[in-house]
Amino acid sequence: MQLHASRLIRSPWLGGSAAALAVVLWALVPLLVTGAGELPPLRLATLALLAGALGTLPMARGGKRRDARLPKGHGVMVHAGVPLLMAGAVGACFASFSLAPPAEAALITYTWPVLFLLASRWRVLGRLPLATLGGALLAFSGAALLVAPEVLAGGFSGAWGGYGLALVAALCWALYSLACQVPGWRLGERMPHLLLVASVMTGVASLVLEGVSELPSPPALLATAALGLGPYGIAMLAWDRAMRDPQARRVGNLAHAVPVLATLFLVLAGVTSPDWRLPVAAVLVLAGSMTASR
Template identity: 75%
Template sequence: MQLRHSRLAHSPWLGGGAAALAVVLWALVPLLAADTQALPPLRLAALALLAGALGTLPMARRRRHRDAPLSPAQRVMVYLGVPLLVAGAVGACFAAFRLAPAGEAALILYTWPVLFLLASRRLALGRLSAGTVVGAGLAFGGAALLVLPDALAGGVSGAWGGYALALLGALCWALYSLASQVAAWRLGERLPHLLLVASVMVGGLSLALEGTHALPSRDALLATAVLGLGPYGLAMLAWDRAMRDPLAHRLGNLAHAVPVLATLFLVMAGVTTPDWRLPLAALLVVAGSLTASREPARHGPLRAPRRFRRR
C-alpha cells in the first residue's frame, strides 16, 4: 500500500493534471464574473474569497510531522503580506472587469506568468537572458495592442482605469506565485487561513468604499460560490500541488494558455464581441511567454534556486 501511494504521489500525470485543472478554472474567471454584475466588485471579491476559504478547509493538506516554526518576520510575511497580495489580485481583477471590456482586461491580467518568470529568473540566475527580455516584450506588446487604439483615438478614457487595475492584479499574482515557491512557508497548507484573512481585508475595504447593499439574488450568490470554490479554492490548491512536482519548471508553461482559453470562453458565451485584435494579442502573449521561458542551450535547463526546491 505504501509503494502504491508513493508511485501515485510522484506520478507525472498527477502534477500535469493538477496544473491543467488550475489553468481551466482560472480561464473561467472572466466568464463567471460576468454573471455577478449585481454585486459591487470589492463585495464580490470578499464573498468569493470567503467561499474559497470554506471550500479549501477540508482539502488543505496537513503534515503529520513537525516542521521548523516560522520566525516572527516570516509570520508577518505569510499571514499579512500574502493575504494582502491575494486581496489585491482578486479585488483588482473584479474591479478591472467592471471598468474595462472583459476580454481586454483578462489578457492584461493574465500576463502575470511573464512577470513571475522575470522575477524568478532574476532571483535564480542573477540576470535576464536576451530571450527572456524579448519574450516578455512580445507578451506585453500583445497587451499593448489592445490599449493603444483607444489611446490614439480618444486619449485617456474610463477603460484605462480598468487596464491599470488588471496590470496591478497581474503583479499581485506574480508576487504570490513567487511566494508560493518558498518551501518553508507551505502556503498550500495554510491556504484556507490566508484566503480568510484576505476576505476580511477586502470586506473591510468594501464597507468603507461601497457601503451596504441589499442582499444579492440567489443566482448571484451561486455564481459567487462557484467562483470562490473553483478558481480561488480548488485551482490554487491544484497549482500548489503542480508547483511541488519535480517537473514544475515545465508544468508552469501551462499557465501561458490561460489568456487564450479565457478569451475563447468569453467569445463562445457571447460576452465579448469577436475582434481581430483579441486572437492576435493572445497569440503574442502566449508566444512571448514561451519564448521568455526558453533558456539558451549553453546555459542548460533552468533550475529553481536551492531555497525554492522541494524538500
C-alpha cells in the same frame, strides 16, 4: 499506503494535471464575474474568497501542526503578506472587469506568467536572458494592442483605470506564484486560513469604498459560489501543488494558455463580440510567454 502515496507525489503527471486543472478554472473567471455583475467588485471578491476558504477547508490538513516549522521571521509574511497578495489579485481583477471590457482586462491580467518568469529568472540567475526579455516584450505587445485605441484617442478614461488594475492583479499573481515556491511555507496546507484573511481584507475595503449594498440575487450568489469553490478554491490548491513539482518551471508554462481560453470562453458565451484584435493579442501573449520560458 505510505509507499503508494510517495509514488503518487513523485508522479510526473501529477504536477501537470494539477496545473491544467488550475488553468481551466482560472480561464472561467471573466465569464463567472460577468454572471455576478450586479455585485460591486470588492464585495464580490469578499464573498468569492470566503467561499474559497470554506471550500478548501476539507482539502487542507496539518496547517496548525506545521505553523511552528515556519522559518524565523516568516510568519508575518505568510499570514499577512500572502493574503494581501490574494486580496490584491482578486479585488483588482474584479474591479478591472467593471471598468474595462472583460476580455481585454483578462488578457492583461493573464500576462502574470510572463512577470513570474521575469522575477524567477532574475532570482535564480541574477540576470535576464535575451530570450526571456524578448518573449516578455512580445507578450506585452499583445496587451499593448488592446489598449492602442485608448492611446490614440488620448486622455485618461475609465478603461485606462481598468487596464491599470488588471496590471496590478497580474503583479500580485506573479508574486503569489513566487511565494508558492518558498521552501517551508507550504501555502496549500494553510489555504483556508489565507483565503479567510484575504476575504476580511477585501471586506473591510468594500465597506469603506463601496458601502452597504442589498443582498445579491440567487444567480449572483451561485456565480459567486462557483468562483470561490473553483478558481479561488480548488485551483489555488492545484496551483500550489504544481509549483512544488520538481518540474515546476515546465509545468508552469501551462498558465500561458489562460488568456487564450478565457477569451474563447467569453466569445463562445456571447459576452464578447469577435474582434480581430483579441485573437491576435492572445497569440502574441501566448507566443511571447512560450518564448520567454525557453
